[in-house]
């Protein structure tokens with residue numbers, strides 16, 4: 124059992140109904156699962172005696188909580204001032220279109236999750252985005268699409284290989 | 290007692306009163322919207338703003354305590370403009386069209402806009418997104434009309450302990466709804482409609498089925514009969530401007546005839562019948578538990594007239610379903626009889642009789658649709674209309690309700706006693722059952738007993754009483770000297786607590802009446818709005834008067850019921866009643882799967898749903 128799991132189950136186990144426990148519980152559930160699955164909501168609801176509707180309300184209120192698993196590749200599009208001026212919005216539109224998801228959304232195949240961030244700290248490269256630890260600068264919508272397609276192709280290849288092995 | 294001035298009038302406010310309450314004692318009206326007395330006062334809507342001398346901003350009077358020496362103005366230009374701005378802002382987001390909205394007649398937002406003197410909405414902005422939820426039988430929801438007062442959330446969570454709905458998302462995107470963006474039918478909502486009773490606007494209402502009834506009435510092949518619940522006669526008048534508590538039984542009957550119903554029956558009849566069946570069931574259970582007779586189900590026995598309570602038990606108390614009386618609710622008994630006993634009498638097939646129920650209740654719409662409710666060979670009750678829908682239907686037909694003559698219900702399913710009338714009040718089913726059971730067991734009438742709620746009841750309540758049984762007739766000798774304990778609960782939060790107490794052995798009543806709606810069915814989710822505590826009190830009084838006005842006041846003296854047993858059913862709990870008048874329940878509970886290595890045992894029926 125990893126430490127996060129211990130933390131989550133420990134917190135649930137020793138929960139004594141004190142108010143204010145809900146957010147820490149949700150945070151540890153998210154650390155454990157990478158997102159907050161439905162069964163965790165149901166479970167927390169039972170233990171804390173809080174209706175699921177209220178818990179879901181808290182989750183959808185705070186942007187830190189996720190209801191879907193994180194994609195394999197995390198795209199962080201910079202929307203800081205420099206990037207904004209350099210056309211981050213058109214990049215965002217292009218990425219949304221290419222991926223078929225909204226901000227904070229994960230693609231159906233679970234490959235990408237799209238985030239926007241306030242500033243990546245590489246304003247000289249504006250407009251910029253990071254995919255995992257890799258930074259891409261001076262982007263155009265077409266360039267951004269191309270990067271996505273390249274990664275997707277590699278992922279597809281990998282998946283096929285795994286299939287043929289299995 | 291703080292002394293303050295409001296609009297230059299000196300007011301002695303009760304200790305702990307808010308400015309709103311202080312103003313009311315002085316006869317000064319301040320509009321409110323989110324405030325729901327006895328249930329919730331979040332101070333959120335700001336419709337009740339007043340000017341307090343020395344305060345920087347206008348204050349929400351519903352949450353500001355009255356202090357000694359305060360100088361308050363409710364009527365200054367600043368206060369009036371402040372309130373008007375607030376209302377204008379609400380209107381600018383409100384996605385509603387008053388001309389077609391089912392709520393326009395009694396909409397609180399509309400009334401407040403008038404009161405605040407709004408003549409034009411100066412703010413132009415985005416309207417609230419509309420999400421329609423038509424998933425349940427009883428209710429429809431439209432978030433576009435919602436003004437986010439959260440009254441419904443407070444009632445659902447605090448009074449009914451269901452928590453089916455809560456605010457979701459944030460900012461302008463905030464809306465009230467169930468978890469998981471799920472429709473209401475997929476969460477533990479019991480369709481009591483209390484949310485629709487307190488919603489100030491048209492964002493939650495009953496599913497309107499008036500047109501279905503018109504269609505049936507116009508179908509020459511159908512014999513359309515109607516039954517009216519006990520609670521309607523004490524409330525229907527409010528739809529036509531009569532004061533709360535007006536008894537309109539006779540006018541209601543003539544209105545129904547004029548609408549074209551072939552026969553007007555009384556759910557009171559089957560309420561009397563329920564007492565015969567349920568009373569005997571209770572005595573049989575008592576004999577099993579106390580008198581060494583054959584076991585006939587566990588104690589305490591819970592009443593089963595309220596479909597929202599039944600659904601609650603199926604969700605949250607699957608371990609106690611055998612404690613529910615197996616009796617169907619009076620509406621379903623009458624439906625089953627109308628399509629068997631009565632249909633035979635008039636030489637019709639069950640499917641050619643169409644049964645409409647007028648109920649104070651949205652959960653009854655759900656109940657009549659249950660698979661178990663088809664024992665006559667067809668759907669026992671075809672359509673349920675709430676009091677509010679009947680009011681609209683009468684108006685649509687152009688009937689001048691207040692000038693109607695008084696008429697009486699049709700035999701045989703329209704004959705009733707006073708014991709049936711009080712089914713409408715919390716405590717009434719209990720009292721009616723005790724009247725008959727006590728008389729059967731002792732041969733004497735029940736000593737007077739106070740079971741209906743007194744005082745505030747918006748949040749529900751619980752009431753326990755004991756009856757000493759002495760000098761019994763020989764057949765019931767096992768009850769000699771016993772003390773029978775009964776409990777009366779209204780509001781499911783209290784029912785949940787009582788269930789916990791019974792499970793833990795802290796309470797052990799023999800018989801428990803549960804009504805979902807505060808005050809009982811007179812405060813049902815389908816009743817005219819507003820239903821405040823004063824209105825509930827007035828309706829309860831009217832029902833008690835109706836009871837007192839009847840020559841017969843115990844169910845077993847109802848001649849129609851006696852005839853029914855002689856001609857058709859045989860004896861209470863007999864073969865035929867078992868088939869037509871009794872039912873069974875099934876758990877709706879899904880226990881959450883615990884994460885592995887989880888020590889806390891999940892509650893047997895916490896708010897759990899299957900994984901998606």
Ligand code: SF4
Pocket residue numbers: 428441444445449451452453454477478479480481482483484485
């Ligand atoms: S009908 Fe009753 S249970 Fe359902 S949401 Fe409304 S108040 Fe809650």
Ligand code: SF4
Pocket residue numbers: 434435436437438439440441442465484487488489490492493
């Ligand atoms: S649905 Fe009605 S009661 Fe509920 S928050 Fe909206 S306006 Fe208020």
Ligand code: SF4
Pocket residue numbers: 481594595596597598649650651652653804805806809810811812813814815
């Ligand atoms: S108390 Fe009466 S009106 Fe309310 S849900 Fe139950 S049966 Fe319906």
Ligand code: FES
Pocket residue numbers: 320321322323324331332333334335336337349350351352
């Ligand atoms: S009624 Fe006072 S803030 Fe809503």
